Amino acid sequence: MIDKRCRTLADMLAQCPDLHDGAVLLAGGFGDAGVPVLLLEAIAELGLKDLTMVSNNAGAGERGLARLLRSGSVSRIICSFPRSAGSVVFEERYDAGLLALEVVPQGTLAERLRAGGAGIPAFYTPTAYGTELAAGKEVREFDGRHYVMERAIRGDVALVHAATGDRWGNLTYAMTARNFNPVMATAARSTLAEVRHFVDVVPPELVVTPGIFVHSMLEVGA
Amino acid sequence: MIDKRCRTLADMLAQCPDLHDGAVLLAGGFGDAGVPVLLLEAIAELGLKDLTMVSNNAGAGERGLARLLRSGSVSRIICSFPRSAGSVVFEERYDAGLLALEVVPQGTLAERLRAGGAGIPAFYTPTAYGTELAAGKEVREFDGRHYVMERAIRGDVALVHAATGDRWGNLTYAMTARNFNPVMATAARSTLAEVRHFVDVVPPELVVTPGIFVHSMLEVGA
């Protein structure tokens, strides 16, 4: 029987084969909405080294991603908007040269992840053509317009935060807490979901992330 | 006030600026599920010439797409599976040399349309590499695997069949009658939806096709 629900955070992390030094981690969330805070903080305790984080923001305050950055486990971050009110841990580590940063336009970040999940190794986009962020990238003209070639991003582990989930791993999200979560869920070898409430069945028309993308889930309350 | 609901099929077609000779039409549906039958049959009456149809199948019997093919308005069809039980009109016209055919793998067809709607002019896919259907296409290696470059498809008009719709054009679909409809809705200059039932509001978490993609709608009953 398929049952992706875990009893404890410790079980969930211990059973994940893809959490290792040098792993690429994808974390959902935009600002404070839909961030898998508990998972990020639990991973901060694992003592991993040389992680790459892919996330729209770079954390704020001392919680969630900020705590993971503080742990020293992360050596590289790929994101669209690292600076924000309270992104002190990011700034400290970036300024100290402890964190490599790749800044990616937000839509290109979303599309590179979507491509990663969809088996598309590369695509062309008009975004960033003619800017610094396209420096060194292949440019190509289609029908008289210039486009930049972008490569897919895939992760070892995706961390997502969902509203409801059933034993098959089907997920729904709350309003704009959806954001990057469904995209990242598709783009990793293992997807771990913290879910506010387990339900018996998510109705099939309401599923946002089909369970095929989800490997294990933990109920975390609202 | 935004109100995309039309009273009559005639109004809907008359108000659409993109139905013209030589137009590229995208039609949702897979087999008989989710096919915009009324729209296809109404377009058959317009006497248009030299249309290109993009559709997974090529119609069956004498209804829907088959009727449009019978009208002689269509000179080219792009699809993944034109032959099927009852695809007699297609076969007649194809055998008589009246219909140019481009066969595209089903997932490549879906992705080319998705790219068209998403502003991606071209992408790489592993599908069809090393086969006749990749003949003449650019091949490129990424990380040791070979991929074929595919171009986006955009249409002048998309025809979709939905279950419910509200005045803003938000749509839902019935089970597997969803199929190509939401993808095609994004990829045309004008999207016309036949909708089984108009509703006051589609709840925002349940919207499958946001109204931004829909230009006009007609209520057609179940």
Place this chain on the structure above:
Amino acid sequence: MSKPLSPDDIAARVAEDLPDGAYVNLGIGMPMRVAEFLPPDRECVLHSENGLLGMGPAPAPGAESPDLINAGKQPVTVLAGGAFFHHADSFAMIRGGHIDVSILGAYQVAANGDLANWALPGAKAPAVGGAMDLVAGAKQVWVMLAQQVGKDGAPRIVERCSLPLTGPACVDRIYTDLAVLEVTPDGLLVTDLLEGLCEAELQAKVGAPLRFAPACRRLRASAA
């Protein structure tokens, strides 16, 4: 030689190899039968490329819905835990490597895993459907052959396909009425062989050199 396996026998043999929890796409035709032979203690989720995970069996007569069909356009049901999605998402699942096993029919399979299952010589309008996407994207591609040798006596397992390819080097395993074969870097490895059939007899029916697993399992057709 004993009686060759029936299509149902082959389907039952395939079903045995599907791991619990696997996401499986069953091709139109014979592969669909595999669903009927899944052991009751195993839960596999069936994917239908027209936008459905959790595909269930055919509905009771009268309970069919034209809105709920499979890739072969037959009425089906949806099981608890299923989900609907659109075609681009469905093929993103396939192409992105999320389907564990794709099970397909074939005209020819080559020793290097090349598959030909979409175009026959002299066919009229070509039609490809989702086969090229499935073989390019699924983690495992298994082929079922109701008759390992065609009615004209020509082997369907060959050194090199003469028919147009669906995909190069994509097949992992072949289930036939006479044997089960794995496609390995060193060529075809027979893991199961019909009871009463000797290795040389099987080799005579395959247009490519075979190796035989040391503990080759014997297959027996069902009594029915």
Place this chain on the structure above:
Amino acid sequence: MSKPLSPDDIAARVAEDLPDGAYVNLGIGMPMRVAEFLPPDRECVLHSENGLLGMGPAPAPGAESPDLINAGKQPVTVLAGGAFFHHADSFAMIRGGHIDVSILGAYQVAANGDLANWALPGAKAPAVGGAMDLVAGAKQVWVMLAQQVGKDGAPRIVERCSLPLTGPACVDRIYTDLAVLEVTPDGLLVTDLLEGLCEAELQAKVGAPLRFAPACRRLRASAA
């Protein structure tokens, strides 16, 4: 010269130009104010790139939800007719040309429509957000400048941007405290000019040659 337009005056002037039924993305900061000045007879649908169409005003105090925010991470509401979707779908809408108007702030705009609004010299870690996607994808890109001339006296409308570009040749219209300008193939065309400001005075504040529309409209700051 009369009093220059306030940011609210500029927002009201922009709102006037939004057609009924337009799908509009309002950038963080000053562009957000445009929502407050939409005439009641006009229904525009606001897009927030974090996955929302039909964005409504800020909720009443106490009614905020951390799950319902805009691209500036402020609590918002959703109007009837709205929809939620994920980030890839949201930017597919943007990149695919489905947003009618993107309204943004700027550091510099050039006469050819080049826009610089994401990076300042000496800034620490760069951060780009969705600006490059918006300017590459929206049908129309409108820029709002609260002060057409920077505090250091340097014009923000220039012949060529000295700051890193957000996008080349992407701006269609510029709304400032002194004027409204269109970017045309023949350079900048002034369509609206602050009351009491003469053409030469405006030209002195712009680092690129201007043309003036024959029926140049006069702008007046609100009394408040």
